[in-house]
Amino acid sequence: xxxxxxxxxxxxxxxxxxxxxxxxxxxxxxxxxxxxxxxxxxxxxxxxxxxxxxxxxxxxxxxxxxxxxxxxxxxxxxxxxxxxxxxxxxxxxxxxxxxxxxxxxxxxxxxxxxxxxxxxxxxxxxxxxxxxxxxxxxxxxxxxxxxxxxxxxxxxxxxxxxxxxxxxxxxxxxxxxxxxxxxxxxxxxxxxxxxxxxxxxxxxxxxxxxxxxxxxxxxxxxxxxxxxxxxxxxxxxxxxxxxxxxxxxxxxxxxxxxxxxxxxxxxxxxxxxxxxxxxxxxxxxxxxxxxxxxxxxxxxxxxxxxxxxxxxxxxxxxxxxxxxxxxxxxxxxxxxxxxxxxxxxxxxxxxxxxxxxxxxxxxxxxxxxxxxxxxxxxxxxxxxxxxxxxxxxxxx
Amino acid sequence: xxxxxxxxxxxxxxxxxxxxxxxxxxxxxxxxxxxxxxxxxxxxxxxxxxxxxxxxxxxxxxxxxxxxxxxxxxxxxxxxxxxxxxxxxxxxxxxxxxxxxxxxxxxxxxxxxxxxxxxxxxxxxxxxxxxxxxxxxxxxxxxxxxxxxxxxxxxxxxxxxxxxxxxxxxxxxxxxxxxxxxxxxxxxxxxxxxxxxxxxxxxxxxxxxxxxxxxxxxxxxxxxxxxxxxxxxxxxxxxxxxxxxxxxxxxxxxxxxxxxxxxxxxxxxxxxxxxxxxxxxxxxxxxxxxxxxxxxxxxxxxxxxxxxxxxxxxxxxxxxxxxxxxxxxxxxxxxxxxxxxxxxxxxxxxxxxxxxxxxxxxxxxxxxxxxxxxxxxxxxxxxxxxxxxxxxxxxx
Numbered sequence: 001x002x003x004x005x006x007x008x009x010x011x012x013x014x015x016x017x018x019x020x021x022x023x024x025x026x027x028x029x030x031x032x033x034x035x036x037x038x039x040x041x042x043x044x045x046x047x048x049x050x051x052x053x054x055x056x057x058x059x060x061x062x063x064x065x066x067x068x069x070x071x072x073x074x075x076x077x078x079x080x081x082x083x084x085x086x087x088x089x090x091x092x093x094x095x096x097x098x099x100x101x102x103x104x105x106x107x108x109x110x111x112x113x114x115x116x117x118x119x120x121x122x123x124x125x126x127x128x129x130x131x132x133x134x135x136x137x138x139x140x141x142x143x144x145x146x147x148x149x150x151x152x153x154x155x156x157x158x159x160x161x162x163x164x165x166x167x168x169x170x171x172x173x174x175x176x177x178x179x180x181x182x183x184x185x186x187x188x189x190x191x192x193x194x195x196x197x198x199x200x201x202x203x204x205x206x207x208x209x210x211x212x213x214x215x216x217x218x219x220x221x222x223x224x225x226x227x228x229x230x231x232x233x234x235x236x237x238x239x240x241x242x243x244x245x246x247x248x249x250x251x252x253x254x255x256x257x258x259x260x261x262x263x264x265x266x267x268x269x270x271x272x273x274x275x276x277x278x279x280x281x282x283x284x285x286x287x288x289x290x291x292x293x294x295x296x297x298x299x300x301x302x303x304x305x306x307x308x309x310x311x312x313x314x315x316x317x318x319x320x321x322x323x324x325x326x327x328x329x330x331x332x333x334x335x336x337x338x339x340x341x342x343x344x345x346x347x348x349x350x351x352x353x354x355x356x357x358x359x360x361x362x363x364x365x366x367x368x369x370x371x372x373x374x375x376x377x378x379x380x381x382x383x384x385x386x387x388x389x390x391x392x393x394x395x396x
Numbered sequence: 397x398x399x400x401x402x403x404x405x406x407x408x409x410x411x412x413x414x415x416x417x418x419x420x421x422x423x424x425x426x427x428x429x430x431x432x433x434x435x436x437x438x439x440x441x442x443x444x445x446x447x448x449x450x451x452x453x454x455x456x457x458x459x460x461x462x463x464x465x466x467x468x469x470x471x472x473x474x475x476x477x478x479x480x481x482x483x484x485x486x487x488x489x490x491x492x493x494x495x496x497x498x499x500x501x502x503x504x505x506x507x508x509x510x511x512x513x514x515x516x517x518x519x520x521x522x523x524x525x526x527x528x529x530x531x532x533x534x535x536x537x538x539x540x541x542x543x544x545x546x547x548x549x550x551x552x553x554x555x556x557x558x559x560x561x562x563x564x565x566x567x568x569x570x571x572x573x574x575x576x577x578x579x580x581x582x583x584x585x586x587x588x589x590x591x592x593x594x595x596x597x598x599x600x601x602x603x604x605x606x607x608x609x610x611x612x613x614x615x616x617x618x619x620x621x622x623x624x625x626x627x628x629x630x631x632x633x634x635x636x637x638x639x640x641x642x643x644x645x646x647x648x649x650x651x652x653x654x655x656x657x658x659x660x661x662x663x664x665x666x667x668x669x670x671x672x673x674x675x676x677x678x679x680x681x682x683x684x685x686x687x688x689x690x691x692x693x694x695x696x697x698x699x700x701x702x703x704x705x706x707x708x709x710x711x712x713x714x715x716x717x718x719x720x721x722x723x724x725x726x727x728x729x730x731x732x733x734x735x736x737x738x739x740x741x742x743x744x745x746x747x748x749x750x751x752x753x754x755x756x757x758x759x760x761x762x763x764x765x766x767x768x769x770x771x772x773x774x775x776x777x778x779x780x781x782x783x784x785x786x787x788x789x790x791x792x
Contacts, residue, residue, distance in 0.1 A: 075751050076477020076504055083472045083509075108472055111507040113479075113751065115785050151751035171788035178784070180749035353576035355471050355509065355551035388574070389511050389785045392567035 010132075011066070013040035013221055017323050025201070025208045025223055027217025031323065036302050037215035038323040042067040042225065044261060047269035052236045057228040059120050065265070066124055070131040070341050073156045077112050077119035082237055082381065083356065084376040085366070087373065102244065104369055106351075107234065109356060110387030114175070117255055117385045118148035120230070120377030125209045125223030126152040134207035135159060140190075140197045141210060143172030144359075144386050145219075149209045153387050160204065163197045165189055169314060171391030191319075211252060218322045219254040227258025228265065234381060235263070235272050243276040244378025247369040249361040249385050250280035250289060250336070251316040253325025259383075260328035278328045280336035281368040281382075283344065283361070285309035286317035288326055289336035301326055312345060313361035337368040348388070357388035406528075408463070409436035409617055413719050417496050421597070423613020427719065432698050433611035434719040438463040438621065440657060443665035448632045455516050455622040461661065462520055462621050466527040467765045469552045473508050473515035478633055478777065479752065481762070483769065498572035498640065499775040500765055502747075503630065506754060506783030513651055513781045514544035516626070521605045521619030524549040530603035531555060534677070536586075536593045537606060538710055539568030540755075540782050541615075546577030547607045557602065559593045561585055565710060567787030586713075593607050597672060607648060614718045615650040623654025624661065631659070639672040640774025643765040644731070645757040645781050646685060647712040649721025655726035655779075674724045676732035677764040677778075679740065679757070681705035682713035685721055685732035697722055708741060709757035733764040744784070753784035 014021055015028035015038050022028050022040030031038035045065035055061050058078025085104045088383055109117035122145070129137045136159040139149035146162035153160035160181035164173065165188070176183055186193040211219045218224065220387040234243060246263075248256040251304070263275035280289040285308070308319045329335060347370070348363035358361035358366075362384040369382035410417055411424035411434050418424050418436030429433035441461035451457050454474025481500045505513035518541070525533045530553040535545035549556035560569065561584070564784035571581055582589040590711035593608040607615045614620065630639060642659075644652040652674055659671035676685040681704070688700035695719070704715045725731060744759035744768070754762075758780040765778035 074479070076479045076507070079475060079477070081472020081475070081509075083470070108509065111472070111509065113504065113507065114753070115479075115783070151753070153751075155751035156748050174788040175753065175785065178748045178753055178788075179751060352574045353550050355547035355549075355575065357510070357547070357571065357574055387511070387785065389571065389783065390788055392570040392574075392786055392788075 009339050012042050015040045016327055025220055026213035033065060036323055037217040039217040039221060041221045042243055044265050047265050047271060057233050057234050059124050059229045067222055068131055070127055073123050073127040073152055075113040075155055077123050080107055080109050080111050082107050102373045102377050104373055105379055105381045106384040107381055108125045108384045110384060114147045114151045115387040115390060116144040118145045118228035121223035122148035122152040124226035125220050126156050128222035129207040130156050136206045137209050138197055138200055138206040139210045140193050140212050143168055145210055147172060147175045147179060148175050150179035154180045161227050163193050165193050169391055171351045176374050215320050216252050216322055218252045218324045223255050224258050227255050228262030231259045231262025235266050242274055243381055244376040245279050245372050245380045246276040247279040247281050247315055247365045247382040249365045250282055250325060251318050256280055257324035257328045260332055276334055278332040278334040279368060280325060281365040282336060282338045283311040283313040283316055283336040283364055284340045285311040287338035288318050288321040290338040292321045293336050313364050316361045339364050339367045358384045359386035359388050362386055398438055408438050411436045412723055421616055424608035432719055433613040435613040435617060437617045440661050443661050443667060448667050451628055453629050455520050455625045460700040463618055464524045464527055466523055469523040469548055471509040471547060471551055473519050476503055476505050478503050480677050486598055498769045498773050500599050500769055501775055501777045502780040503777055505781060507561040510543045510547045511783040511786060512540040514541045516565045516622035517619035518544035518548040520622035522552050522617050524618035525603040526552050532602045533605050533607040534593055534596055534602040536589050536608050541606055543568060543571045543575060546572050546575035551578045559589050561589050565787055582660050611716045612648050612718055614648045614720045620654050623651050624658030627655045627658025638670055638774050639777055640772040641673040641675050641768050641776045643677050643761045643778040645712055645761045646678055646721060647714050648718045649716050652676055653720035653724045656728055671728055674728040674730040675764060676721060677735045677761040678732060679707040679712055679760055680734040681707040682734045683734035684714050685716040686734040688717045689732050709738060709760050712757045735760050735763045739763050754780045755782035755784050758782055
């Protein structure tokens with residue numbers, strides 16, 4: 001008997017695509033056999049009776065919306081600010097005409113405890129792990145998710161093992177180390193890293209906080225529910241004003257899908273009049289959603305494969321569109337936009353000169369949001385997923 | 397005629413110690429002639445009619461409490477979380493008995509836009525600069541203040557010059573650069589750096605966002621008013637529960653004095669029943685307040701001089717106690733505590749293992765707060781002034 005048996009399989013999860021009840025954290029096996037990475041999620045929460053004005057923010061602000069019943073694990077995540085960017089030609093510095101009258105906002109997730117939106121997910125994921133009786137959690141990560149997993153595991157007193165590749169930025173590796181997690185650096189790329197984690201989950205029964213199967217269905221469904229709080233906060237902060245679009249840096253679309261679920265819950269309860277369009281922002285070198293949406297029919301979209309190239313937006317990069325992301329784009333009438341390396345690096349620089357130091361992948365979203373301004377009169381919100389403060393220079 | 401004449405002197409500032417009306421930003425000249433660095437501040441704000449439950453957080457949450465009337469300059473600063481630390485022996489990892497039943501909290505200021513509490517000050521200081529018509533702001537800084545000055549100047553479209561020494565950590569220098577400020581690295585130490593800034597203020601009329609005179613009176617009085625928001629947030633979040641002590645990493649005591657002023661305003665308006673004791677936490681190698689309070693009479697305390705040694709808590713270090721800090725300690729019945737390098741570095745490590753990556757100077761405050769638990773039954777709050785994410789490793 002291995003320790004694997006000590007962690008019970010999750011229950012109440014159904015494939016988003018085919019409805020199959022799913023055990024385990026590797027997504028839907030039936031859809032995977034069909035070549036499609038589809039996540040299995042709990043039912044949407046019922047927000048009837050909740051009032052946005054009293055929502056305190058963060059995933060634990062409305063614990064009844066989460067599929068865990070144990071004690072919250074928290075480091076004060078969420079409650080991040082919305083910052084309106086200047087869109088006048090002087091701010092753009094290039095003499096272009098004003099983009100239009102609509103507003104460009106960044107929701108700055110870099111203010112979370114470990115510097116990224118991943119904290120919202122890991123707070124809930126680690127609480128779910130505690131609830132199952134796990135003593136060890138694990139994550140496959142290019143950095144931010146690993147740091148968040150390490151922090152929340154430390155907070156809860158669990159052991160944490162993070163599987164990375166040799167290309168993990170050294171600042172992120174250092175952060176994971178300092179936060180007390182063990183790190184397994186896998187030779188090769190994402191497939192080898194994920195295989196190592198899959199083996200650990202199977203052999204040791206470690207609780208998986210991230211995706212590790214192929215084609216990836218997206219992350220741990222309990223963790224992902226933490227992202228709904230981004231939608232709740234936006235709806236509260238925009239207080240009845242309709243948001244035209246929410247632009248999300250997208251890799252496996254955990255955040256994109258979580259925000260869309262949050263808005264869907266809000267709309268169902270009548271707490272927002274209309275959900276915003278969800279927009280997947282991708283670096284041109286790794287843009288499966290953009291490629292998928294070039295196909296006319298959904299069957300072809302689901303089966304899209306692209307080559308993924310290295311990008312400065314190192315936390316992004318998949319070669320197939322996770323189905324949960326396509327579903328969010330379809331449901332919200334959204335789209336996907338790819339941005340050239342040069343364009344989002346220039347955006348990253350411009351944002352910094354205006355006081356906002358963001359990770360390159362966040363600048364991908366701002367670049368896309370800037371384009372959306374021309375199309376719609378409502379405010380556009382880009383999710384600034386992570387701070388640019390990691391990796392500033394050598395440790396002292 | 398130099399450009400100096402274009403920036404009007406501040407008005408309505410009076411020396412905290414002797415009451416003299418003071419022009420300029422170098423503190424009280426009469427007290428300086430007496431060898432004492434005393435800041436000149438605007439009158440306390442009247443909070444009558446305000447309700448804590450409706451306070452949205454941050455310095456601009458209650459703009460009427462600030463001595464500036466122009467548009468807010470903001471990057472979403474403030475509204476930082478309070479995180480309760482474990483104080484059981486298992487969490488301490490050393491088998492010591494529980495410290496007692498009282499609660500140990502960290503208010504995590506690392507979630508601010510540039511990663512430190514300085515954002516609260518620079519938001520207000522830059523707004524004050526804009527109001528005077530300044531086109532260039534400047535700061536003398538070992539890092540965090542310079543980064544915050546750079547960010548808020550960038551946000552407001554002002555030029556920013558940061559005076560540093562050669563010992564500025566390279567990650568912080570990189571952050572200041574990325575945020576678009578010019579950096580002047582001064583050979584020598586703090587005196588040479590401050591002299592260079594004083595000359596720039598006098599010759600060019602640049603607006604000074606930090607202290608630059610000797611003995612230091614503490615920072616720009618308008619900027620410092622931004623720190624009152626820490627007290628407002630704590631009072632709101634503890635919602636009527638009495639806080640026993642607030643422990644603040646202290647160098648020139650800008651933050652300590654600002655928090656005390658905020659609590660004094662709250663108490664005057666009946667919004668808190670009692671203000672907490674303010675505690676100055678210092679690294680043993682640079683502990684002027686701890687040394688000062690060893691003297692029995694205040695006249696001797698004011699004139700204390702110590703040798704300041706290099707410390708891992710690099711953002712701390714003065715050789716005389718700024719009078720504003722002594723005043724805050726006296727008024728609140730507080731004290732100052734020095735912590736050995738080894739103790740606060742161990743605390744920093746312990747905090748990280750529990751999920752909180754803080755700058756070393758923040759760990760100084762947590763070390764002191766841990767000791768206070770033994771003395772008082774009420775909750776103790778340590779201010780976690782800055783994130784430990786800067787300087788994690790080389791940039792990619």
